[in-house]
Amino acid sequence: MNNQTNNTNNNKAIKTAIQPTRQEDYAKWYQEVIVASDLADNSDVRGCMVIKPWGYAIWEAIQQDLDRRFKATGHVNAYFPLLIPLSYLEKEAEHVEGFAKECAVVTHHKLTTKDGKLVPDGELSEPLIIRPTSETIIGAMYSKWVKSYRDLPILINQWANVMRWEMRTRMFLRTSEFLWQEGHTAHSTPDEAMAETLTMLDVYEDFAENVLAIPVIKGEKPCFERFPGAVNTFTIEAMMQDCKALQAGTSHFLGQNFAKASEIKFLDKDGEQKYAWTTSWGVSTRLIGGVIMTHSDDNGLICPPKIAPQQIVIIPIYHNDTDKEHVIQYCDKIHAEVSEFIYNKNPVRVHIDNRDIRSGEKSWQWIKKGVPIRVEIGMRDINQDILCVSLRHEDVKIKHNIKKDEFIANAVSVLDGIQRQIFEKAKAFRDNNIVDIDDITKFNEFFNDELNQDRGFVNAYAVNDVIIEEFIKPLKVTARCIPLNQTNADGVCIFTGKKVTQKMIFARSY
């Protein structure tokens, strides 16, 4: 063990900040990036993580941007209870099926001391569940609020936490408790509800690609992968660097299923009582996991500029108190000037790191935290009127000497350039790892662990029927979606030989 430590010390020059590397152990690498970038920490509560300030700031940036988009499309925010009466869940049969197995249940309302230990007491007449999602309790309220077609549509979003008692958890990707937003809308016609469902899918697509820089495939979930209780489920699917798929967001057309379960009825123009048509749509803190796995490298997080808690970090370099005062003043001026600029509707976020630690240490910390631009400023630079600039998405050793005024003037366009470049890189990676396959033998070979290590997405003709699960499940492959943008003519299902009109995306997934 001691030898190993010595080796790593000696090899510092070629050592990566994150070990193991992506190549060596992708799953472990992912965990290490989260720890090294200070995004989150495991808590003592099973399956629940602590989102640390750096991670929470990313979530706040996500919230802010999404919230603006929700409001721009006519939605308002509200808040519904964390606890849901057990009987509500029973109202929608498929919904029960989907969530009953992973519900935390509240059965008591106080504690008493017994034999020196605290034990639950005061049993509730009806158990409450901690919301795994809020369709039922929101539906119950909508049924009170909706009487007339004039009360529709209702376009409400809620930012909340939910809990699903998952068997296996991974930070950000799947935790028992997670933060999300859930939109719940009610409409008087199916067309309007479907339009809403697809509008929000578009919002998610645009947000994922332009803010998170994650390229996504917009599609409909095959019938056997639908949200419990939904008529149609739409999804945006992303590819991670290990070629696995990540469901990054979903939008559901719920038809009248939940309206019937919750009695959301209204008197229409024609004088008839009708059930409303509802939708729901959500994205969660999982998106942060997606950001990590899409962009980061073996030196840690690479954070897209638009959601980076700090976009530019200035590291002052000085060796004595006189220099220090001068350098800090100089940094303050640059900080003030750059902060005047607006990027993605917010002032550019600049931070001066004047902590009393070595500058090399600082640099590496900010590298691991994924700050897009690092600027080192010492007397040498001040005298030459230049700044020493490093960009996180480039090789870690590259430094640019840029005239101070030029840097300030171009800061926003550089940030935006980084944002575009990491998106393009991720998109090229994804596109290079999607293959069209037209027979089942090739399909089996593609997902054979011994023949192919870097499995990507398969685009293939397939029938939208649960029957294909028997072909793909043994390969640990899932049917991700039926892309909405189909360029294909009619074809033949590679599993069943049936005539179909659409291709489907298959992949291993998170």
Add this chain to the structure above:
RNA sequence: CGGGGCGUAGCGCAGUCUGGUUAGCGCACUUGAUUUGGGAUCAAGGGGUCGUGAGUUCGAAUCCCACCGCCCCGACCA
């Protein structure tokens, strides 16, 4: 819930098989000196109910039993 592995300092581990003074090591942390433009060096320090409980023993991190927790692989999933 089935199969496998593991609980020793904040983190990572050695020691357990074969019981024996004061339980070690690396990183991190504190202090001082020398350093400082890409993860500094040296020195001196602080930090432990060895997962919990009950046993065997003169003596338990080590052996026995029970329990708890965590990780990995399955089934389940935003």
